[in-house]
Amino acid sequence: MDYLKTVVPSQLLAERGSNLVIINPGSANLRIGLAQQDVPITVPHCIARRTSQVPKRNVQDQLLNSQVTTAQHMERERAYDIIASLLKIRFLDEEVTNNQFSQKMGRVDAFPPQNNNKKETVIPWTDVFEKQASSSSSSSSSEHGSSLRSEEPSTAQEGNSNEEPSSIEHRYKEYICGDEALRISVTEPYSVRRPVRRGHLNISLYYPMQQVIEDIHAIWEWVLIEKLHIPRSERHMYSAVLVLPETFDNREIKELLSIVLRDLCFSTAVVHQEGLAAVFGNGLSTACVVNIGAQVTSVICIEDGVALPTTQISLRYGGEDVSRCLLWTQRHHQTWPPIRTDALTKPIDLLMLNRLKESRCQIREGEVEAVAVVHSYEEGGPPGSHKTRLTALNVPPMGLFYPMLLVPDVYPPPPRTWFSDNEDMLEDTWEFPRRPDMSDGYFPGSGGYYPMWENYPVFQSKPKKQDTIGLADAITKSILSTGRIDLQRKLFCSMQLIGGGALTEGLVSAVEERVLHAIPSHEAIDTVEVLQSRTSPASVPWKGGAILGILDFTRDAWINREDWIRNGIYLGSGRKYRDSYFLQAQTMCYINS
Numbered sequence: 352m353d354y355l356k357t358v359v360p361s362q363l364l365a366e367r368g369s370n371l372v373i374i375n376p377g378s379a380n381l382r383i384g385l386a387q388q389d390v391p392i393t394v395p396h397c398i399a400r401r402t403s404q405v406p407k408r409n410v411q412d413q414l415l416n417s418q419v420t421t422a423q424h425m426e427r428e429r430a431y432d433i434i435a436s437l438l439k440i441r442f443l444d445e446e447v448t449n450n451q452f453s454q455k456m457g458r459v460d461a462f463p464p465q466n467n468n469k470k471e472t473v474i475p476w477t478d479v480f481e482k483q484a485s486s487s488s489s490s491s492s493s494e495h496g497s498s499l500r501s502e503e504p505s506t507a508q509e510g511n512s513n514e515e516p517s518s519i520e521h522r523y524k525e526y527i528c529g530d531e532a533l534r535i536s537v538t539e540p541y542s543v544r545r546p547v548r549r550g551h552l553n554i555s556l557y558y559p560m561q562q563v564i565e566d567i568h569a570i571w572e573w574v575l576i577e578k579l580h581i582p583r584s585e586r587h588m589y590s591a592v593l594v595l596p597e598t599f600d601n602r603e604i605k606e607l608l609s610i611v612l613r614d615l616c617f618s619t620a621v622v623h624q625e626g627l628a629a630v631f632g633n634g635l636s637t638a639c640v641v642n643i644g645a646q647v648t649s650v651i652c653i654e655d656g657v658a659l660p661t662t663q664i665s666l667r668y669g670g671e672d673v674s675r676c677l678l679w680t681q682r683h684h685q686t687w688p689p690i691r692t693d694a695l696t697k698p699i700d701l702l703m704l705n706r707l708k709e710s711r712c713q714i715r716e717g718e719v720e721a722v723a724v725v726h727s728y729e730e731g732g733p734p735g736s737h738k739t740r741l742t743a744l745n746v747p748p749m750g751l752f753y754p755m756l757l758v759p760d761v762y763p764p765p766p767r768t769w770f771s772d773n774e775d776m777l778e779d780t781w782e783f784p785r786r787p788d789m790s791d792g793y794f795p796g797s798g799g800y801y802p803m804w805e806n807y808p809v810f811q812s813k814p815k816k817q818d819t820i821g822l823a824d825a826i827t828k829s830i831l832s833t834g835r836i837d838l839q840r841k842l843f844c845s846m847q848l849i850g851g852g853a854l855t856e857g858l859v860s861a862v863e864e865r866v867l868h869a870i871p872s873h874e875a876i877d878t879v880e881v882l883q884s885r886t887s888p889a890s891v892p893w894k895g896g897a898i899l900g901i902l903d904f905t906r907d908a909w910i911n912r913e914d915w916i917r918n919g920i921y922l923g924s925g926r927k928y929r930d931s932y933f934l935q936a937q938t939m940c941y942i943n944s
Contacts, residue, residue, distance in 0.1 A: 373893055378644040378645045392579070398544050425759055434756065439717075440717065590619045594624075600648060643851070644670065652842055669852060687739070830842045839874075
């Protein structure tokens, strides 16, 4: 105890973080790394598997019909005109000659050249072939499949001048993970899968639960071996901290814990809540955490290291919706080149749009335009480049405040029957006694062997709060729900923006201005403030998870692998699979030292 009160956090991270892996799966990206690292490894949370299905689905979980309805079109256009009036720019149907506002040309492309070049370079296609010597093709194999081996020939092969070209054969990789999975041509025999969508496991008619679990396992295994260089044989010397979004239900948390402990073979694991981890990541104890992710935006209030369950709000939109809105805006203004860009069925197009949004979009008044290079990725052909002038670049990010502008893609939610034993992540954990007729670890079912808690008693599930309100209204609603004026004043002056969307230029001032106007006039609150993040907003929850893992010296909440596999979490065990909400006050004081 005395040592912990005197040691600096960085020293603790260096001493205890070498065998602690922090895993933070977001709505579209996975952040993972050792606790002693300054920043995590960030990879798209997706996998492309080789398929022989005819006809092939480029994106496995896509619906056949994802068209925007007429009513949604009309709502989007009305939202655009509301935003245009606020930003003092042209309305959607106005011609330049009839523009009543002065042309204040915000040259967003006035950034340093290296920035724009990095964002606008052509995204290369992924090499989907495994190159290897034909003589060893029959015997070359590894524990994790051909996708975990290098794409290029080995050093020995490269250095062998007598090797004939004919002795090298090309064979498709069985699966490809991360960024490379998004850059596969639609003509190749691969189907892209995203195991997490809109803040939940992406279970659907086209994407069964077992495939979702297998894909998460494959992606995390690939990162551990290829990026962190932690082989399975050494995994027993490591512990894992799962930093999970509040949108996940208990059933989903159980599945992820089984992947970490049973499949990835970590010795121990603990679960912490993303919002609370973000507060620790910035050295705070009380804040309103606003997490603007790729597909979900969530708001939750933290008081003295405790998450307040009644303040949690989930919004079904995020950065990817802003990117698709950027495409819609340009097409309406006829500034987009005549190319086939489809962010839903062509992941590489969404990747390009995300890069354009990150480098070009901002929030401020006046006409914001920029010259940019747009790329086309047609089937069977090399990428093409098209220089164009993009307009109304300040409109798409305003969709965070006017979500009618962001028409969501049409994907089915996970079947609620699958969550038949879940309760909210922020509520008391269900702890079930083991059934005497169940075997240790697994029991046989009609489709194979399943974890023992697959047969837990069924309780009435409660739907999570999903709102379609704007960001400012969500923040205001969350804070006011605390019901205490002293805490409300403190939270309105302690707003914390995290997630990739928080990097949008001009967002901080926009949030402060609109939250202030959203507070009802009868409330005795006249000051709002967004606190500056100490580190990158996108990795704050990951960093907080590392700190929580280091400071949790009592380890009461940690789950041993053997306990989880053989016994699960049962009555009287003295353990829970998450305790992020009631931390000791002593632990909180160490992070503020």
